[in-house]
Amino acid sequence: MTALIDRIDHETTAHGRIRELRLARPPVNALNPTLCDALHSAVDDAVADGVDGLLLSGGPKVFSAGLDVPHLLALPDGAALKAAWKSFFDAALALAQCPVPVVAAIAGHAPAGGCVLALCCDYRVMARSEDAARPFRIGLNETQVGLVAPEGIQRLMRRVIGPYRAERLLVAGELVDAERALALGLVDELADPEQVAARARAWLEALLQLPRKPMLTTRALARADMVDALRPENIQLDRFIDAWNEPDTQAGLHALVARLGK
Template identity: 70%
Template structure:
């Protein structure tokens, strides 16, 4: 069974994360996302909507899976590489991408959303953010810059250091998301935004977008992620304890 549902809406293709129950980002899901994006482009998609499940867009990286790898640093690096490859595929996409967030988007879910051009989120008690410090991790410099690009450096510092997860209304106020709508209309509103861009003269729109997003693409350069260092930090006892405590709190 595919972990990505592909739904074609004319010139816009919706890629829906479909790994129940919360679209935890394991290597299989990340690899399928990158492959589905490439396939959509090969089939002529002029715009992309990335959506997820109701109430949870994506709960982020599959922490139980990562913990099950123990101290196998090669396997850990492979798992994190799959995630960053999927994120880079979104950032490097040559056509507009809108994220449809019909629920929570913590950690890795937030990163995927930040890699999109535009973010539509469901109204209500849903939260989005990079909560890494709350489980004993430091977000890589490139990820921090990706957040700062969207909300500004000072506000990004406050959010990242605290591991804060603003709710939907606050996320809209600070620019972390671009639009709020009813939970059942999130994917439709994301598609409408893409379709409006597609009404513009195509080449100038795409070239302007490419130039404007060059700094976002730069954020995920390998040197700015420093994956070996990040994986080593993942193995630190404090981090492992924080992750296991988080799983205990949510009953995993």
């Protein structure tokens, strides 16, 4: 049974002890404050309801294209811009500090903010594209559009693939295809698109067979650095907002919007 929480932004589905939270903001699940706040609330609600695990999924072909840049550029002032970015970082923190395991079912592209959400999950299953010439890609491509990923976000990448590999991808703003993402350890498993969610559930169901308290306690200890990475002092949102208005950044962002318009 599927219960629509918000027909525009996301929906939830029960799979026994697991609750699926599906980003559902067509066409590419661009992350605006409404979607980020809805995801944050959905995580909190699931925990309050006593679920044993969460599955975060997106749309076919695009898990999430990242932050809604046209929306951000249209905001009237710095306060509104800061509030919008805070909504995103708060949603990421909700996933990172969730007390039950979260698996990402990535059935398509996951650049920028989409990659951040996936990095906040315990395990990532990504789709192989049915067209080898057009593979699905994932990564933090901020430098490509004139942004600097905050230190805390860079830590998320480093903890998964190691400092040097993270440096190379972050500096270049490179998006890697699914096969390379698997080789790097950026994702944990590949599956055909129609099997991504099922494989994600299978991993989570196997994890939930372990003795509950020892597993959850070990998990919390192992993920403490991830939660710390997303603390305000490691995001430095005011500095990030100041950099948003730099000429190079604005030029890159407007060029991105122009490409999206085509």
